[in-house]
Amino acid sequence: MEPREITLAPVGEGFLFNLNRKKVAGFTDNLNALLILRRIKMSEKENYEESKLFRLRHSAAHVMAQAVLEKFPEGKVAIGPPIEDGFYYDFDLPRPLTPEDLDEIEVRMREIIKNNSEFVREEVSAEEAREIFEDQPYKLELIEGLEAGEVDEHGDPVDEKPVITIYKSDEFVDLCRGPHLENTGKIHPKAVKLMNVAGAYWRGDEHNPMLQRIYGTAWLSPKDLKQYLWRLEEAKKRDHRKLGRELDLYSVSDEVGSGLVLWHPNGAMIRFLAERFWEDEHLNHGYDFVYTPHIGKAQLWKTSGHLDFYAENMYAPIEIEDQQYYLKPMNCPFHIEIYKSDIRSYRDLPMRYAEKGTVYRYERSGVMHGLMRVRGFTQDDAHHFCTPRQMPEEIDFVLDFSLNILRSFGFNEIEAYLSTRPEKAVGEPERWRDAEAALEASLKRAELPYEVDEGGGAFYGPKIDLKIKDALGREWQLSTIQFDFNNPERFDMTYIEEDGQPYRPYMVHRALMGSVERFFGILIEHYGGAFPVWLSPVQAVIIPIADRHVEYAENVAAELRSADIRIEVDDRSDRMNAKIRDAEKQKIPFMLVVGDREMAENAVDIRRRSGERLGAMAVDMFKDLVLQEVADKAAG
RNA sequence: GCCGAUGUAGCUCAAAGGUAGAGCAAUCGCCUUGUAAGUGAUAGGUUAUGGGUUCGAUUCCCAUCAUCGGCUCCA
Structure with missing residues (x-):
């Protein structure tokens, strides 16, 4: 068997490049790439x-x-x-x-x-x-x-x-x-x-x-x-493909193409809510938002190294006025161009560019899988640029920030993997040492359980990967915090120090959810479709017992809607039992039954989707209950 | 991309070399309901797509596409 011939010369920007550790190990040890260094915890x-x-x-x-x-x-x-x-x-x-x-x-x-x-x-x-x-x-x-x-x-x-x-x-x-x-x-x-x-x-x-x-x-x-x-x-039962259909969250259409996700209103609402939270957090933590196009000229991808080392995952070029343009498989080159649009001073750093950038990658036909593996997806991408002095603090910050966001989505079991310098690597050894030390120090400070994967880093920089455990105990790698010593060189990025001379900044790529599509798939399975109140597309449904209660139900709904509660009235002429059943199947967090008694008392009778009966409650009280659970991001 | 399986109504599934049927969902009625399915009727399908065999194909054969289980690859 031929060992894989992979050149570890400076190849393109790091982050999501395809050169994984298996291959690198296979290369350096001159063994076949099979089963080497699987990420099973040694113990x-x-x-x-x-x-x-x-x-x-x-x-x-x-x-x-x-x-x-x-x-x-x-x-x-x-x-x-x-x-x-x-x-x-x-x-x-x-x-x-x-x-x-x-x-x-x-x-x-x-x-x-x-x-x-x-x-x-x-x-x-x-x-x-x-x-x-x-x-x-x-x-x-x-x-x-x-x-x-x-x-x-x-x-x-x-x-x-x-x-x-x-x-x-x-x-x-x-x-x-x-x-x-x-x-x-x-x-x-x-x-x-x-x-x-x-x-x-x-x-x-x-x-x-x-x-x-x-x-x-x-x-x-x-x-x-x-x-x-x-x-x-x-x-x-929790399979996101099954729930995706049952809850009308998303679909993939033959007409559109394999691996291209259509977000239905329910799924889009969840995405909107997740992204709104993501955006608020970023704005509150010193990120700047950027938006970049979906295509870029061949030269850009040549500079970044994608055309040399990532071409097999890229779509064929589009030709416009004798220029070749490529659909982007990554966002980084665009962010770097924004950085380079001006002279940067050490006073400007650190800079944090964030974008939910939609990228397209060619995936072989047999590998698509629901939302988990697709051809078009959105990365919740960000790039940090900082000086060497700022670097340890910046890593500290980004790790804390990442953990905070993951926990907000209900992932409380988080483990980290620290991957260090492989034999063949680009970048000065001192930079590697400093970066690795900073990563490890941050992990210790965050009191996160972690394992060190010696030599497991990509050739362009060390990294931390964060893995979460879902409700069934399955592990998913979500976040990655990744140094890049390659692209700053390739794009000749600089900042001006106090001494007036240009220096090379540190560059860190990071994604928290990774792919928004995949993250959504994991969320669906984690919650089994029963999203926490803050993420539920419909938070409550009002169930009038008889037609004469519909008007009251509409009034209650209007009142709750004005408090930004997502609520619907089930005004079909079905029996209440049938409506409850439907609401249960849709995993709507609250069912509000209204009949003669409730109408008389300006109340609603509350049932949670768990079957728990909270009994009759004033409308205001229910409003407070929901808003509190939204604020707490409570599961349930 | 590779190996295997699958593709019939919106969904879950039957049936069959002589143009297909159920349950749920949908639509229209009746019922006016108290915490997981009230009831009647109606409508809904070039059987994934394209070829071939056959008097006749949706059924058999081939190809394509897609999905599923894996392999390889990966966010």
Whole structure:
């Protein structure tokens, strides 16, 4: 396999450039890019690998492989590791697998489990291993790697030449490091389930053959399995694509194009509210807003380096009067041009340009996913420019600012990753050192749990990434605070110091939500569609019991609307129960029932979407309640 | 882009080599309702698009597009 040839010479401006750490690591270590340095927290990973669950899943993978090979004797096996929540095994088979095949394989697995046969570990020489796996080309390739002392059977790098081991169980032998359970009988036959089949490249490299991967899940007890399946169901209910339709938040139209989001009124209201908050916070914290165009001339993208290193993600140029213009994949060059439109003094710094800039990136057709992965999206982008003296304080500021905003959206579990200088990097080493020190000091001051990813930074600068945990405990990377030592050089940015001489400013890119679209998708799933009151497109619906109450309902609505409460009257002639049901399904925070009693007392009877009954309440009191929850950004 | 699956009414799904049906939603009535579905009627579809096979295709075949599950890539 060819190592990826990636030139780490000064390439374009950093921020969202495609050169990720995997590739860089793959390059520098001259190993394939597979599975190196995955961002699993080391402690968690070690705990998992020593757990019974890990051995169980590893063992289940072997049992599955045996069942598959019995069905397809000519099949070739690749690798089959445990993964989060389960395991997989990759096969090269004569035909595509069907769901029925999976059922059969699962049935056969249970039989093998019942054989209760021991997992026997054996150390073998490379020659012996080659003999055992003579019909298994993938295994032979792995043996070669082991022999050369480069990678183990999972493609992970190894420090020294490892001992080659095989594991036998029942009728199956596998090249495997282990460990396993004592015997197949330790797997609970009712706590294993095959989930689905998917394609996967051999060793994760798209130039290699496509294999068939069977995903399975395995647990210590059927109860655990059941709970896992329940969790999957819950996640499905929260799927932003499903909720996006049900709550009429957004759509994607074939007519418009894949990966291009249409924000419906409900979704647009949520976006508007989120952005209004974002804007207020920025204005209150020393940011200046800028607006920049959607296209720019080729030369700009040449200077920035995009045309050399990001072209494959950019749309084809538009030609106007013999000039080529490109749709922007990033905002930074425009912000830099604004900076450069005048001579800047140290007295002007720090400068903070913020823009919700809509960018377009070509994404390969198979990767689009709801709001999470699209071709046109808006970054809540900002660029900070400051002097070296100001830099530590500026980092402190931007980290605090970021955390404050994330917490306002209900993300209270936040972790940070600090990525430091890779081997090949641009920028003076002192600048790197100072920047890294500032980032780390800020993390400590913010008392944020963080991990250091040594050498994991991009070539153009160190960075902090912030990850949040959503209501289901899933992690999402949202924010990034990213130094850029590259673009100031490329664009020859300067400021004038006290001594009258030009100096190079520090430049920091940062995005808090990242992509507004993706952030919205995460918000939908985090709240399961039940947005907090301050973000709900409709905060309350008034439900008149009979037609004679509609007029009163309208009066109440008008009064609440004048207090900026988003409220509707459900004046359909349906029964109250039906209206409540509809409001519940729309996840409207408050339902205000009005009938004869309420009319008589100038009151409303309040029900929360949780089902909680707050009882009859004066209209003014309800107004205060809602406004208070809006001000608190309370969930609920 | 790659592997596999899928594409039928606004939504969720049936059916079938002889031009398709249900529930919900919608529309129009009746009912005037007290905390998650009152009731009747009506309307709604070139079965994703383009080719091919066939007396006949929406059904079988091919291509394209899109979606879904993954891989690769990524905000």
